[in-house]
Amino acid sequence: MQIRNIAIIAHVDHGKTTLVDKILHATHVFRENQETGELIMDNNDLERERGITIFSKNAAVEYKGVKINVIDTPGHSDFGGEVERVLKMADGVLLLVDAFEGPMPQTRFVLQKALHLNLKPIVVINKVDKPNCRPDEVHDAVFELFFNLDATEEQLDFPTFYGSGKNGWFNSKNEQCADITPLLDGILQYVPAPKVAEGPLQMQITSLDYSSFLGRIAVGKVARGSIKENGSVALMQADGTIKRSKIKELYTFMGMGKKKATEVFAGDICAVVGLEDFNIGDTIADAENPEALPIISVDEPTMSMLFSINNSPFFGKDGKFVTSRHLRDRLIKETEKNLALRVEDTDSADSFLVYGRGILHLGILIETMRREGFELTVGQPQVLVKEIGGKKHEPYEILVVDVPGDYSGKVIDMVTQRKGEMLVMESKGDMQHLEFEIPSRGLIGLRSSMLTNTAGEAVMAHRFLEYKPWKGPIPGRNNGVLLSKNQEKTTAYSIDKLQDRGTFFVDPGEDVYVGQIIAEHIKPGDLIVNATEGKKLTNMRASGSDDSVRIIPKKQMTLEECMEYIQHDECIEVTPKKIRLRKTILDENERKRRQTAMKAEEVK
Ligand SMILES: Nc1nc2c(ncn2[C@@H]2O[C@H](COP(=O)(O)OP(=O)(O)OP(=O)(O)O)[C@@H](O)[C@H]2O)c(=O)[nH]1
Ligand SMILES: [Mg+2]
Numbered sequence: 286m287q288i289r290n291i292a293i294i295a296h297v298d299h300g301k302t303t304l305v306d307k308i309l310h311a312t313h314v315f316r317e318n319q320e321t322g323e324l325i326m327d328n329n330d331l332e333r334e335r336g337i338t339i340f341s342k343n344a345a346v347e348y349k350g351v352k353i354n355v356i357d358t359p360g361h362s363d364f365g366g367e368v369e370r371v372l373k374m375a376d377g378v379l380l381l382v383d384a385f386e387g388p389m390p391q392t393r394f395v396l397q398k399a400l401h402l403n404l405k406p407i408v409v410i411n412k413v414d415k416p417n418c419r420p421d422e423v424h425d426a427v428f429e430l431f432f433n434l435d436a437t438e439e440q441l442d443f444p445t446f447y448g449s450g451k452n453g454w455f456n457s458k459n460e461q462c463a464d465i466t467p468l469l470d471g472i473l474q475y476v477p478a479p480k481v482a483e484g485p486l487q488m489q490i491t492s493l494d495y496s497s498f499l500g501r502i503a504v505g506k507v508a509r510g511s512i513k514e515n516g517s518v519a520l521m522q523a524d525g526t527i528k529r530s531k532i533k534e535l536y537t538f539m540g541m542g543k544k545k546a547t548e549v550f551a552g553d554i555c556a557v558v559g560l561e562d563f564n565i566g567d568t569i570a571d572a573e574n575p576e577a578l579p580i581i582s583v584d585e586p587t588m589s590m591l592f593s594i595n596n597s598p599f600f601g602k603d604g605k606f607v608t609s610r611h612l613r614d615r616l617i618k619e620t621e622k623n624l625a626l627r628v629e630d631t632d633s634a635d636s637f638l639v640y641g642r643g644i645l646h647l648g649i650l651i652e653t654m655r656r657e658g659f660e661l662t663v664g665q666p667q668v669l670v671k672e673i674g675g676k677k678h679e680p681y682e683i684l685v686v687d688v689p690g691d692y693s694g695k696v697i698d699m700v701t702q703r704k705g706e707m708l709v710m711e712s713k714g715d716m717q718h719l720e721f722e723i724p725s726r727g728l729i730g731l732r733s734s735m736l737t738n739t740a741g742e743a744v745m746a747h748r749f750l751e752y753k754p755w756k757g758p759i760p761g762r763n764n765g766v767l768l769s770k771n772q773e774k775t776t777a778y779s780i781d782k783l784q785d786r787g788t789f790f791v792d793p794g795e796d797v798y799v800g801q802i803i804a805e806h807i808k809p810g811d812l813i814v815n816a817t818e819g820k821k822l823t824n825m826r827a828s829g830s831d832d833s834v835r836i837i838p839k840k841q842m843t844l845e846e847c848m849e850y851i852q853h854d855e856c857i858e859v860t861p862k863k864i865r866l867r868k869t870i871l872d873e874n875e876r877k878r879r880q881t882a883m884k885a886e887e888v889k
Contacts, residue, residue, distance in 0.1 A: 287351040288552050289476045295381035296389035297360035300411045302326050303450040305357045311465050312346035314540040326357045341371045345538035348469050354554045362391050363643035366584050366625040369398050373491045374506040377405035377476030384410050384418035387426045390748035397434050405476050406443045414449040417714050420459050444475050479552030485571035486510035489578045493622045503557045511550045519575035521568040533559025586640035591664035593636040598798040603860035604660030609635045648845040660860045665851050668725045677755040680725040682747040692739040693717040703727030704756045724756045730849040761852050765806035772798040773817035792839045800871030
């Protein structure tokens with residue numbers, strides 16, 4: 286059977302998973318009337334809740350007698366490393382671009398990787414149903430992007446399709462048609478059949494799957510020869526070791542699932558069960574003549590965070606896994622499949638330094654752990670600083686903001702305060718399109734203030750640019766916080782009295798402890814407050830209002846918002862049930878002593 290291998294790539298939210306849904310439906314992967322819902326490929330709990338793709342996934346369909354392996358990829362820049370890796374399974378890409386937004390930072394990143402691997406690109410201008418969209422302008426912008434990325438003559442001659450994944454049609458010109466068959470025909474026509482080299486078996490493991498029945502499953506494309514059920518193979522690892530191993534079971538992809546196979550030939554994507562101790566990047570090779578494929582390099586981490594055991598007074602109340610042993614084992618296990626993650630021991634046996642690709646990358650890990658029953662404390666995310674030529678350097682990023690014209694002044698102010706410099710300002714429909722160069726540090730916490738200051742209208746995205754000299758101090762959070770004076774349940778009575786001092790993060794009746802952050806102060810500077818006072822009992826009823834205390838509901842922040850909120854002397858307590866903000870040192874006197882000591886240190 287003929288084969289086509291394609292990866293769907295794009296900036297976040299440009300409609301990749303929706304398109305994969307439509308491909309699955311159009312090729313009758315599901316029975317008539319079968320209820321499947323939307324975004325069926327985003328099948329992980331966290332993906333469903335957030336409406337984003339976190340892990341890339343394989344599916345396969347049959348169309349006009351050809352098997353098409355489809356790889357859905359995540360669009361968020363934190364998961365760029367994952368995209369880079371799975372592109373190794375593809376021979377062509379569908380580059381989706383939103384017909385209104387046009388190419389965005391991650392469009393550039395994924396296209397660059399695809400061109401570098403010499404994959405055949407097909408451009409899909411998606412969401413042409415959006416009002417005010419600009420498909421022709423966007424097409425020109427995509428051409429310019431190819432050009433800027435030094436695409437070859439042949440790559441510049443890319444085919445383009447227009448359409449709407451949501452409305453279920455794609456056409457080779459911007460005219461609505463009945464379905465997506467023009468695009469499927471385009472895939473058969475433009476994407477080359479996999480190149481197959483002559484020689485014995487070679488298959489590089491590019492991703493990892495897990496099944497509770499079968500254990501760890503290695504996924505990759507067979508590059509050469511064929512792989513057989515029960516066959517003996519050599520597993521070749523990055524450090525040069527070669528292990529003999531036996532293939533227990535083999536699968537290929539079919540629809541959303543997998544189909545058992547006895548032999549898989551070069552060109553097809555395959556899932557292998559029964560290998561022990563393998564890693565992503567290893568080559569499964571012929572037992573007699575083992576030859577390794579080049580190792581996979583992934584982009585370096587850009588951010589670090591301190592993960593510690595939970596040492597709050599409420600330690601151990603919610604979680605199953607609370608010791609440093611639990612924490613360490615879990616983190617080490619994660620590095621096996623999460624290639625962009627690194628874990629280091631620290632001076633303290635209870636803390637580990639975890640390096641990742643950004644707030645979302647680390648946030649997803651923490652969220653997954655808390656759902657598994659872990660309790661932990663995490664500190665403020667830090668960007669990774671490098672010493673280059675004896676000078677301190679830090680990462681810089683390109684920040685792109687699209688915002689209605691009225692707000693552009695505010696946005697420029699906000700970014701400039703954080704040491705950003707404006708590079709581009711142009712209009713794009715009714716929107717202003719702004720581009721800045723900004724130290725990565727300045728981006729932490731920017732998203733939430735950007736949304737508040739633009740009534741939620743700003744669309745922002747960023748991508749790593751390069752390491753450049755340290756830009757000096759960047760102002761942190763403007764406001765101080767209110768800290769609990771005691772360990773008890775909060776009361777409506779006290780919160781009501783304190784409401785004009787700040788915005789609360791806790792509701793009445795919640796257990797709090799000394800040094801816990803319970804509200805944002807309306808002014809700079811921290812304040813210790815009593816939020817647990819009971820109402821004084823009197824035998825006279827005060828007039829009216831007192832009984833019906835009006836408490837504004839607490840401000841609920843997501844884990845990632847908390848990560849961007851806290852300052853260097855604060856941390857987040859994460860348990861399966863709660864996310865609490867706190868001072869790292871809970872006792873006030875101790876905190877002050879430490880601060881003085883630190884200041885003295887700086888003076889030296
Ligand atoms: N108007 C319009 N909206 C669309 C279209 N296609 C997808 N969407 C919407 O865009 C949003 C994002 O769609 P997804 O398919 O999840 O995007 P994605 O590229 O997979 O996103 P990530 O995996 O998070 O990078 C959803 O709310 C879709 O309903 C379209 O053709 N037109
Ligand atoms: Mg998706």
